[in-house]
Amino acid sequence: MSNQNTKRNVGLVVLLIIIIAATAGGYSYYANIGNTNTTQSMTETTSTATSNEAVSILGAGATFPAPLIQKWTVEYNTLYPWITINYNPIGSGGGIQQITQKTVDFGASDAPLSDAQLQNATGLTLMPETLGGVAIAYNLQPYGIANTTVIKFTGDVLAGIYMGRITQWNDPAIQALNPNLQLPKATITAVHRSDGSGTTYAFTDYLSAVNSDWKSTVGRSTSVAWPVDKTATGIGAKGNAGVAGTVANTPGSIGYVDVIYAAGKSLGIGAVKNAAGNFVVPSLQTIANAAASATGTPDPKDLRLHIVNAAGDQSYPIATYTYILLYKEMSNQPSMTKSKAEALAKFLWWAIHDGQKYAPDLIYAPLPQNIVSADEQLLTSLTYQGQALITR
Amino acid sequence: MQRHTLPRRAGKKSRRPDLFWALLSVAAVVILIITAINLYALINGSAASLRYFGLGFLVGTDWVPNPPEGPPLLGALPAIYGSVVTTLIALLLAVPISLGVALFQAELSPRRLRTPSIFLIELLAAVPSVVYGLWGLFVLVPFMRDHVNTQLKTWLGFLPLFSGPTNGLGMLTAGVILAIMIIPYGSSVMREVIAVVPRSQREGSLALGATRWEMIRTSVIPYARTGIIAAIVLALGRAIGETMAVTMVIGNVARISPSLFLPAETIPSVIANEFTEVAGNDLYLSALFELGLILFAIAFLMNLAGRILITRLRFTGGSDRIA
Numbered sequence: 001m002s003n004q005n006t007k008r009n010v011g012l013v014v015l016l017i018i019i020i021a022a023t024a025g026g027y028s029y030y031a032n033i034g035n036t037n038t039t040q041s042m043t044e045t046t047s048t049a050t051s052n053e054a055v056s057i058l059g060a061g062a063t064f065p066a067p068l069i070q071k072w073t074v075e076y077n078t079l080y081p082w083i084t085i086n087y088n089p090i091g092s093g094g095g096i097q098q099i100t101q102k103t104v105d106f107g108a109s110d111a112p113l114s115d116a117q118l119q120n121a122t123g124l125t126l127m128p129e130t131l132g133g134v135a136i137a138y139n140l141q142p143y144g145i146a147n148t149t150v151i152k153f154t155g156d157v158l159a160g161i162y163m164g165r166i167t168q169w170n171d172p173a174i175q176a177l178n179p180n181l182q183l184p185k186a187t188i189t190a191v192h193r194s195d196g197s198g199t200t201y202a203f204t205d206y207l208s209a210v211n212s213d214w215k216s217t218v219g220r221s222t223s224v225a226w227p228v229d230k231t232a233t234g235i236g237a238k239g240n241a242g243v244a245g246t247v248a249n250t251p252g253s254i255g256y257v258d259v260i261y262a263a264g265k266s267l268g269i270g271a272v273k274n275a276a277g278n279f280v281v282p283s284l285q286t287i288a289n290a291a292a293s294a295t296g297t298p299d300p301k302d303l304r305l306h307i308v309n310a311a312g313d314q315s316y317p318i319a320t321y322t323y324i325l326l327y328k329e330m331s332n333q334p335s336m337t338k339s340k341a342e343a344l345a346k347f348l349w350w351a352i353h354d355g356q357k358y359a360p361d362l363i364y365a366p367l368p369q370n371i372v373s374a375d376e377q378l379l380t381s382l383t384y385q386g387q388a389l390i391t392r
Numbered sequence: 393m394q395r396h397t398l399p400r401r402a403g404k405k406s407r408r409p410d411l412f413w414a415l416l417s418v419a420a421v422v423i424l425i426i427t428a429i430n431l432y433a434l435i436n437g438s439a440a441s442l443r444y445f446g447l448g449f450l451v452g453t454d455w456v457p458n459p460p461e462g463p464p465l466l467g468a469l470p471a472i473y474g475s476v477v478t479t480l481i482a483l484l485l486a487v488p489i490s491l492g493v494a495l496f497q498a499e500l501s502p503r504r505l506r507t508p509s510i511f512l513i514e515l516l517a518a519v520p521s522v523v524y525g526l527w528g529l530f531v532l533v534p535f536m537r538d539h540v541n542t543q544l545k546t547w548l549g550f551l552p553l554f555s556g557p558t559n560g561l562g563m564l565t566a567g568v569i570l571a572i573m574i575i576p577y578g579s580s581v582m583r584e585v586i587a588v589v590p591r592s593q594r595e596g597s598l599a600l601g602a603t604r605w606e607m608i609r610t611s612v613i614p615y616a617r618t619g620i621i622a623a624i625v626l627a628l629g630r631a632i633g634e635t636m637a638v639t640m641v642i643g644n645v646a647r648i649s650p651s652l653f654l655p656a657e658t659i660p661s662v663i664a665n666e667f668t669e670v671a672g673n674d675l676y677l678s679a680l681f682e683l684g685l686i687l688f689a690i691a692f693l694m695n696l697a698g699r700i701l702i703t704r705l706r707f708t709g710g711s712d713r714i715a
Binding site for chain 2: 218
C-alpha cells in the first residue's frame with residue numbers, strides 16, 4: 001500500500017471517529033440535560049497549603065459518609081490553609097484494615113467494629129460522626145406502578161423477599177400491606193451489594209432485629225450469603241451506584257441503597273413499618289427522629305450504637321451511625337507527630353460542631369445533642385504521649 | 393581504520409558477554425524472579441485456606457464468609473464454573489468472528505478499507521475495561537434482556553441452557569461482552585500470521601484451479617494454524633482474567649445453574665468484590681488468595697495445553713516462522 005494512500009485513509013478514519021463521537025456526545029448531552037443534580041462536593045479537591053508548618057492528614061474508609069467527609073476537608077482547608085486532610089473512600093473494611101495496620105491517620109466505617117476486630121487493634125476507638133438511612137428502592141414502572149407510588153413494606157416481608165420465600169410482587173403478604181394497589185404478577189428480582197458494605201451491614205442489622213429467622217440463618221455482616229441467590233432471583237451489584245443502576249434497569253426489581261443514592265434517581269422509594277407500627281419513608285427528619293429516640297448520654301468508652309428499628313412514631317427504622325476510627329493514644333501510630341495529632345483532634349471537634357451544618361444538604365442527619373456530648377468527651381480524652389490534645 | 397576494527401568487534405560479541413548481553417540477561421532473570429515472588433505470595437497467602445478447607449475448597453458450592461455462628465464456609469466451585477463458562481461463551485463467539493475479520497483484512501479487503509478497519513478493530517482493544525462494563529450495564533444488558541434472551545427463550549427454551557427468568561444480567565451477557573473485548577486480540581494476531589503465509593502457497597493452489605475460498609481453506613488456514621491457535625490462547629488468557637466489565641454485568645451470585653440467563657460469578661469478580669471487607673477474618677482473606685492461586689493454575693494449564701497443541705501441529709506440517 002502506498003504511503004500516500006495510508007495517510008489519506010488514516011485521515012478519513014480520524015474524521016469518521018470525530019463525527020461519531022460528536023454525534024453521540026451531542027445526543028447524550030441533550031438527553032441528560034434535565035438530569036444534572038450530581039453531587040458537587042465529590043469532585044472538589046483539596047488544595048495543598050504552602051505554609052511553613054504544613055500538616056497533611058490521611059484518612060481512608062467507608063464510601064457512605066465520603067461526600068460529607070470530603071466536604072469537611074475542603075471547608076476546613078479554607079479555614080486553616082496549612083492543614084490538608086485527604087480522605088480516601090475505599091470501603092469500610094478497607095478503612096478498618098488500614099487503621100489496624102496504622103497505615104492511615106484515621107479510618108471510617110459504617111459498621112461498628114466487632115469485639116474481635118477491636119482486639120486486633122489495641123486502643124482503637126469509634127466516634128460517630130454522622131448518620132444516614134438505607135432506602136428500599138424498586139422499579140415497577142413497566143408494570144404500571146409509577147415511581148412516585150409508595151409501596152409499604154414490613155421487616156418480615158423484606159426478610160421474606162431476600163430469603164427467597166416471597167418471589168412474586170402480588171404475593172398476599174405484600175398485597176395485604178398495600179390494599180389500594182394492583183400489584184403485578186411479576187417475579188421479584190432482589191438486588192443486593194456484591195462488595196462488602198456498611199450499607200449491607202445496616203440492612204441486615206435491621207432484618208436481624210425484626211426477624212428471628214433471618215438472625216439465626218443469615219445474620220448481620222458487611223457481606224452475607226443471600227438465601228435468595230440460591231432459591232430465587234437474586235442479583236449482586238457493585239457499590240451503591242451499581243445497585244441503584246441495576247434496580248433502575250431491571251423491571252420488577254427491589255434493592256437497598258443509601259438514601260442519597262435513591263434521591264433524584266428514577267426509582268420508587270418504599271415506606272417501611274417502624275417499631276411504633278407506622279409506615280415511614282426515609283427523609284432527613286425521619287432519620288433524625290430515629291437517632292433522637294435513643295436518649296441519655298451513651299458511654300464515650302464504647303460508642304457502638306444500634307438505631308435500627310428505633311422507637312418513636314415517625315422514626316425511619318433502617319438508620320445507622322457511621323464512625324470515625326482513631327487511636328486514643330495517637331503516638332502509637334508511627335507516622336503521627338504532635339502537630340498532626342492536634343490538627344486531627346481539632347478537625348474532628350470542628351466536624352461534630354460547625355461541620356454538622358453541611359450534613360443536611362447531602363442528606364445526612366445532624367448528630368443529636370447527646371451524641372455530640374459523648375463525642376466531646378471522647379475527643380478530650382485523646383492523648384499524644386500522655387498529654388491531652390484538646391483542653392476545655 | 394574503521395574497516396579494520398569492525399570485524400573484530402563483531403567477532404568478539406558472539407563469544408564474550410558484554411554490557412548488552414548482561415542487560416538482556418538481567419531483564420530475563422527479573423521476569424523469572426517476579427513470577428516466582430508472585431507464586432510464592434499466592435501460595436503463602438493461601439496456606440491457611442489450603443490447610444483448613446483442603447481439596448474440599450475446589451468442590452464446595454457454599455460461600456458464607458460471615459455466618460451467624462461458627463467459622464466461614466467457603467467453596468470455589470461456583471466461581472470456577474462461572475469463569476470457565478463465560479470464557480467458553482466468549483471463545484465460541486469471538487474465534488469465528490476474529491478469524492473472519494483477520495481473513496477479510498489480510499485476504500479480501502480492498503486497500504482503501506484495510507487500514508480503517510484495522511484501526512477500528514484495534515481501537516476496541518484500547519477501550520478500558522470499566523468503560524465496557526458501563527456500556528454493558530446500561531446498553532447491552534437491556535438489549536440482551538429485551539431482544540436476544542427473549543428470542544432464545546422462545547425458540548430454544550426447551551434446552552436447560554436457555555431456561556429461567558431473563559434479567560439481562562448473567563453468564564450469557566458476560567460472555568458476549570468478553571467476546572467483544574477479546575476480538576481485537578485474536579484478530580490482530582491471526583491477521584499477522586495469515587499475512588506471512590508465503591505467496592507461493594496461495595499461487596500454487598490458485599494455479600491448480602482453486603477458488604478464493606478453496607485457496608483460503610486449503611492453503612492459508614492450514615499453513616497459519618499454529619499461529620491461529622496461539623491467537624486463541626492469547627485471547628483466552630485475556631478473557632479468563634478479565635475483571636471489571638464482567639463484575640458489572642454478571643450479577644455476582646454464588647450459584648451453579650445450567651441456564652446461561654442466570655447470574656453467576658467468576659474468580660476475578662469474587663476477588664474484586666470482596667477483598668476490601670476481609671479485615672479480622674484471616675481465613676476469608678486466605679480463601680481469596682487461594683482463588684487467585686486457582687486462577688493462576690487454570691491460566692497456566694490453558695497456556696500449556698495451547699503450547700502442546702502448537703508443537704503437535706508443527707510436527708505434522710505447518711509454519712515454523714510463527715509462534
